[in-house]
Amino acid sequence: MSAAPPPQAFRAFDDTDAYLFREGTHSRLHERLGAHLAADGQGASFAVWAPNATSVSVIGDWNDWNGHADPLAPRADSTGVWKGRCPGARHGQAYKYRITAQGGRVLEKADPLACFAEQPPATASRIWSLDYTWGDAGWMQQRAGRNAADAPVAIYEVHAGSWRRKDGQPMGWRDLAHALADYVASIGFTHIELMPVTEHPFYGSWGYQTTGYFAPTSRYGTPQDFMYFVDHLHQRGIGVLLDWVPSHFPTDPHGLASFDGTHLYEHADPRQGFHPEWNSAIFNYGRNEVRSFLMSSGLFWLDRYHLDGLRVDAVASMLYLDYARQGGSWIPNRHGGRENLEAIQFLQDLNRATYRDHPDTFTVAEESTAWPQVSRPTDMGGLGFGMKWNMGWMHDTLAYMREDPVHRRYHHHRLTFSMVYAFSENFVLPLSHDEVVYGKGSLINKMPGDEWQQFANLRLLLSYMWAHPGKKLLFMGGEFAQRREWTHEGELDWDSLQSERHRGVQHLVGELNRLLRDEPALHELDFSSDGFLWLEPNDHEQSVVAFLRRSRTAGPVLVVCNMTPVPRQNYCVGVPVDGTWTEILNSDARVFGGSGWGNLGAVRASPMRSHGQPHSVCLTLPPLSTLFLKVVADDQQTPGA
Template sequence: MPLTSTAFDAQDRYFFGEGTHSRLYDQLGCHLQAEGGARFAVWAPNAASVSVVGDWNGWNGDAHPLQPQDDSGIWTGSACEVAPGQAYKYRIRSRHHGYQVDKADPFAFFCETPPATASRAWSLNYAWGDDEWMATRAPRNALDAPMSIYELHLGSWRRRNGLFLGYRELAHVLADYICEMGFTHVELMPVTEHPFYGSWGYQTTAYFAPTSRYGTPQDFMYFIDHLHQRGIGVLLDWVPSHFPTDEHGLGYFDGTHLYEHADPRQGFHPDWKSSIFNYGRHEVRSFLISSGLFWLEKYHIDGLRVDAVASMLYLDYGRAHGEWIPNRHGGRENLEAIEFLQTLNRTVYREHPDTLTIAEESTAWPRVSRPTDMDGLGFGMKWNMGWMHDSLAYMHEDPVHRRYHHHGMTFSLVYAFSENFVLPLSHDEVVYGKGSLLGKMPGDSWQQFANLRALFGFMWGHPGKKLLFMGGEFGQRREWTHDGELEWWVAALEGHAGLQRFMAQLNRVYRATPALYELDFSGEGFEWIVADDAEHSVFAFLRKPRQGPPLLVVSNMTPVPRPNYLLGVPKGGFWRERLNSDASEFGGAGWGNFGGVEAAPVRAHGRMHSLCLTLPPLSTLILEHDSHA
C-alpha cells in the first residue's frame, strides 16, 4: 500500500534551511508509532523518487513510495506494517544520470551489526534511574571541578574468550574499576555506528546510533545510567569532521554530493580517504548540530570531545600547494566550519549548560575555549597536544641528557592559561609503532616504572584537567591494538601492580585537594619555585586553591637521589608529604621525608622560609602546608 504523507512543518523547514535546527531526530528518520507501524522522513532534494524497502515488504521498491514535502527536499510517509527491529533502507532514484541506490537512514536509531548495513526500526524508550546525577552534574562538569578522565575503546578494554562484552556487562565491570581507580569520568572512543571496526569508530556512518556490536540502544542507555548511578561522568568522542565513502552511507546520497563538497579539493580528506562535510550547507549544519544534541538529550551524555577540529579549521589541512581552494578572502581558514563550530557550542551550552564540549585541536588556533561573543570557538576545553608531545619527548630522553631538554617540561607553562586545557596521554600516543607509555621510558624495568610514576605525578600537579588512555594506569608493555583486550594479566606483576596502586592513590589525592583543580585555568593557581634547575633536572611549583593552604609539587627527573635539596616556600610551619611516587608500596626505592618537613626561617628562591628535602630518584613529591600543625 502507498505511504501516507506526514508533515515536516513550516517552522521545521525554516530552521532546517537556516542551519540551526537542533532536533531533527524528532522529525526525520524512522519513528515507530504507538498505534503500530512507523512514519519516515528523509532529506533527498535531488531525488526523482524515494521509497522505503525493508523486511516487511520484501525489499520491494514499488511497495512503499514516499511523498515530497513542497520544495523542502524532505520525503515523508508512513507504513502500518513496520514492526520494531525490522531492517530497512531508502531506495533513492536520482534526477541525475539515472543513479539508483539503497541508503541507510542518516537518522537511524539502530543499525544492523556490521558487515550488514541496513538500519533498524527502533524506539528509544527507557526508564532512566540517574535523576540524582543529572540534578547534580553541573558542578561535576564545571571548570573548577576535579576531572580525571579514563579514555577507553569498548571493544578492546576487556573481552571474554576473545568475544566482545556487551554494554550491560561492561557497565558493571567498568564502573567497579573506575571507582577503584578514582577517575571522575570516562571518555569513550566513538560508539556511533561504523562499518570498519579497525577505524575505532572514527569512520562513522550512523550519527544517531550506537554501534550494535555491543548491544541495543537501551543497552547503551543502561551503560550510561549505571555509570551515572556510580558517580562517573561519561564523555563521548564525536566525529563531525569527516565520514567514510561506503555506498550505504552519507556519500553521494541522492545522486549528488549532498552532505559533502563536490570538489575533492574541499570534499575529500587525503589523509583518511574519507569525505568532508560541507559546512557551508545549512542543512548539513542542522544535521550535525542535531547529532551532537541527540547524545546529550537522549543518552544523557555529559560532554562531547570533538575529534580532529584542526582538520575542520584549515582548508589546506593535509594538502600540498595547489590541492586546496582558498576562502573568499584568499585565506586558508574554513569560514563555514568556524561558523558551524560556534553555532554548535552556543547551542550545546544554551540547551545543556551542565555539559561540556572539548576540542581536539592540534594547532595554535586562538581562543578555541573562549566564548563566541569574544570571537572564540566556544568550546569548554581544549586538548593540550603540545604538552603531550613535549613531555613525552622529554621523558624519552636518557636522564643524563634531560638537562639539555629542560624546556620540554616548562614550556607549557608559558601558554598554560591561554586556553582551558585538558592534558592528554591518549590513544594516539600508543599506536602505529609508537609503543606503550611504559615502553617510551628509558632505563631498566625499575627505572621505566619510576619514570612513568614521576611523569604521572608531574602531570596531575600541572594545571589542566587530566586524561589517560586505558592500559597506561598499570603500565601495559604492548602497544595498544583494537584486536583483543588489554594485557590485564601483567597488572598483577611487580612494578605494574605498584604503578596501578600509585594511580589510584594519585587520583584520590587529586580529588580531595582543591589546590590541584580549582584554579586550573588561572595563573592565580600556579607559581614556579624552581623552573631553571636544568643541571639537576628538578622542577618545583606551587598549586593554590581559592582558599586554604598551598600545595608543593617537586619532581626529580634523574635516577640520582638528592638529599638536602633547599626549596623556598611561602609559609613557615610543617609541610606534610601527601604523596611520594618513590614509596615502596608503589614499587619505588622508599626514599622520602618521613611524612613531612618543618620549614626553616632560611631564605631561598626569594622566599623567607625553606624546606630541606630529600628528593627521591625519578620521582614526584606532593607536599601540603599543614596550617593546623
C-alpha cells in the same frame, strides 16, 4: 525479535522545522526525520532529506524489500524532504531508502537519522524506539558541579571493544557497565571518555569512520543497552563523554556519500570534499542543512543518552582548508585565506547550542595547532569549546621523558615551556590512544633505562601530569603500565597485574586521583594563573623543577620533581607558609614499587627566605620522583605515602 517498548511522541516535519533546517540552526532533526513508530506500534512514519532525488521509497523486512510498495512523497516546498507512512512497518525491522537519482541511477541507503542499525557487515537501519526509564536523577541534578571548570576531572579513555572481553568476545553494554564502573570507581577516575561508538562499518577504524551519526553501534547491544551503560555509570558517580567525529565520513555505498546521487553532505570538488589523510569525505559546512544535521547529532547524544560532554575529533582538519594538502590542492576562502569560515561558524553554532540546551555538560576540542581562543566564548570571537586538548604539552613532555636522564639538562625547556601558554586555553592534558599505537610503543616502553628506571620514569611522568595545571586524560592500560602497544583486537594485558611493579603504577594512579579530588589546590584553579607559581623552573643542571599549586579555598600544595635517578639531599625550596610540610604523596614510595627514599613523612620549614618566599624547606629528593607536600594540622597528619 523482542517486543517493542512504548514509542516516543512524534511530530511531523513542519514549516518551522523547514525554516530552521534551511537556516542551519535546527538542533532537533532526530525528532522530525528518520523512522518513528506510530503510537500504537502499528506502522511507522519516515522522513528523509534527498532534494535531488526523482523518487524515494522505503524498502524493508515488512514489504520484502519491494521498491514500489511504500513510496514517499516530497514536501510541497524547497526543503527536499520526502515523507510518508508505512502501515506494515514494526519495531526492530530492518529498512533502507531506495533513492532514484537524476539520470535513473538507483541507490539503497541507510537512514542518516536512524537510531539503530543492523550489526556489521550488514548495513540496513532498524526501526527502533528510544524509550527508557532512567535512574540517574541524582547524577543529573549534581553534574553541573562535577563538570565545572573548578572541579577535579580525571578522564579514563576507553575503547569499548577491547578494554576487557568475555569468552574472547567484546562485552555487551550491560556487562561492560558493571565491570567498567567497578574498575573506574576503584581507581578513582571521575569520567570515562568512549572512543566513538557511533555506528561504523569497519571495526578497525575504532569508530572514527562513522556512518550512523544517531546510532550507537549494534556490536555491543541495543540503544537501551547503551542507555543502561550510561545510566549505571552515572549511578556510580562517573561521568560519560563521547568522542564525536563531525570532521569526515567514509564513502561506503550505504552511507552519506552521494546520498541522493549528488554530493549532498560532502563537497563535490575533491579539493574541498575529499580527505587525503583518511581517504574519506569532508562535510560541506557551507550547506545549512548539513550544519543542522551535525548539530542535531551532537545534541542528540547529550539529550537522549544523558552523556556529559563531547570530545570533538580532528578540529584542526575542519579549521584549515589546506589541512594535509599540498600547494595547489586546496581552494582558498573568499578572502584568499586558508581558514574554513563555514566550519568555524558551525563549531561556534554547535557550542552555542550545546551550552544553551545542556549547560551542565561540556565540549572538548582535539585541536593540534595554535588556533586562538578555541576554548573562549563565541561572543569574544572564540570557538566556544569548554576545553581544548593540550597537544603541545603532550608532545614536549613525552619528548623530554624519552631522553636519557643524563641528557635531560639539555632539554629542560621542553619541561617548562608549557607554562608559558598554560592558561591561554582551558586545557586537558592528554595521554591518549594516539600515543600508544602505530609503532609509537606503550607509555612504559617510551621510558628510558633499565626496568626499574622505566617504571620510576613512568611514575614520575604520571605524577608530574597530575600536578600540572589542566584536567587529566589517560588511555586505558596506561594506568598499569601495559607493555604491549594497544590493539583493538583482544583485550588489555590484565595479566600484567600479577607483577608488583605494574600493580604499583596502578596504585599510584588511584592515589593521584584521590589527591586530585581531596586537594582543591590541584584542581580548583586549573584554568587560572592564580593557581600556579613557579618556585624553581631553571635548575636544568640537576633537572629539578619545583612549583606551588594554589587554591582560593584551601592551602597550597608544593610539588618538586627530580627528573634524574640521582637522589638529592638537602635540596632547599622556598615556601609561603611556616610549619610542618607533610609528604602527602611520594611517587618513589615502596608501596608504588619505588626505592623508598623520602623525608620520613614530613619536614619542618625554617625562616630562611628563598625563591621569593619567606620560608624554606630542605628536602631529600628521591630518584626519578615527584613529591607533593602541604602544611597539615597536627590532628590531620597522615603518614607519608
